[in-house]
Amino acid sequence: MSLARAITTGDVTELPSRRDEDWRWTDLRGLVRAIPERSASYAGNVAPGVFDHLTREVVRIVNGEIRTGMTIVDGGEQVVAVRYIAAPGASAHAAAPKLEIGDGRLVLLETFEGAALEGLGGGYLSEIDLSLNIKAGGHVERIVLTDDSADAVSVARCEVTLAPGASFSQTVVVAGAKRQRIETHVSHPGGGASVRLDGLYLLDERRHGDITTMVTHTGVDGVTSQLTKGVVRGQARGVFQGRIVVAKGADKTDAKMRHDALVLSDKAEVDAKPELEIYADDVSCAHGNTVGALDEEALFYAEQRGIPHAEAKAMLTQAFVAEVVDRIEHEGAREVVRAWVVEKLRGQAS
């Protein structure tokens, strides 16, 4: 049962619904009445992407069709941008790219783009299922920026299989859609493998953004560090579901999960479910979760020093999310994300 299956079969009963525990805050069944025809091919031009200047390897997947081939990465360091673009003619599409990474470093810069279709038939359905197989000695840093149409239903799933000694770092920045979900599953073998799973959701108006993660530690000596932050305003709804499972025998696992959200309007909402399931001994695991407003004391302090109210709010909000951006390892990507976040927050404040 998934959006991708519903798109393939045309059967709405394949859609996840609020009756599925993992989808109770991101109901698709109650929202989508019928599955439209598959998206039409689009042969026109697409605008440049935000990460284009960082690499010559840009893969464009337009309305679910891969325009340029995926690269197999083996050895050395590579930066690859993958752009999932909803272009005119987008209605319902799904794609399932697969990547295998041997010894080497891959920086994977993904963008979900559909904002240009807003008000022009931007009510597309999209699911992208990415598999990443990271072998021993491999390191992947995955950055995801979403800029979908406000009318879109967009699901991105990533299945990560990690070998001992490999590492995976991720930062997803979610601007939301009618329904948007970024889901990441990591099979964590321990054995010195390490995972960083970060997220940021910045939502306004009636947008919905869901960051769901599941990490399963199956072997001794694994590290997972997770930091997710959110800012919601208007009537937006942010969802964070984080689950870390430490299986029997996965001793000496070191797993930390934090989620902090700022709710900047009365009608905005955040639903959070951080979970640790531990079946092993001698582990170091912790999680923390806060949902609140901006610190009034800090706001008044900044205003007393001469910073006008709106500017003080923007400064404190940016400072709140900066910690997530700072953890991005690739410098060029970090600065793109920083600028993108500042721009997004500025647009949402007006």
Add this chain to the structure above:
Amino acid sequence: MLSIKNLHVSIDDKVILKGLSLSVPAGEVHAVMGPNGAGKSTLSYALAGRPGYEVTGGTATLDGVDLTALDPSERAAKGLFLSFQYPTEIPGVPALTFIRTALNAQRKARGEKEISAPDFLRLAKEKAGALKMDFEMLKRPLNVGFSGGEKKRMEILQMAMLAPRLAILDETDSGLDIDALRIVSEGVNTMRAPERAMLVITHYQRLLDYIRPDRVHVLAAGRIVASGGPELAHELEREGYDKYAKVAEVAA
């Protein structure tokens, strides 16, 4: 400069200041002393415009401008600075960034040009040096993990850099050891100037040995019940506030 007449202030419908009058001319330093609960912090917050401090009567003007009609940031741009009793931590914003943002916001509100980056750094280094502050501290998030003394020093640094018309120092001596008290007081004293007024709010006379006031006012039960020269502070230290608490009760 600062003129307060018959000021009434309530918090959550509880009346705290009940007709407070006070004038501080340019070039002078006045102390406001009083027992706990007299309304000392309420006075400083009300002048700075903290939300929740409702002015229900009277006036407060700075250079003839009605403060109560202005937002907190507009008051700051007019030259009002409050050194907080408990300075707030601002995670994620380096002290230098914060101060530069504040300084430029004030300049913009006054129709002045922004300060250039080199000029700003020069100013920050000079003022931090005078307060014997490690410049590296200014690169850290403002007040986060600072000791009480470091926070107070950071307040005085901001005051020195923002160069206000009116500085209100709310319990600046609390949390300071004797060395820090001396450095902070020196920092305040170097700011004394003919065009600047200061209001030093304190429970104890100790601070006034370092920052010598021109006038001392006693605040009890929401109004000024006595005013005098610096000797009044010593009298309070010897005899306590009891006598004034009674005067205030009778007046109420």
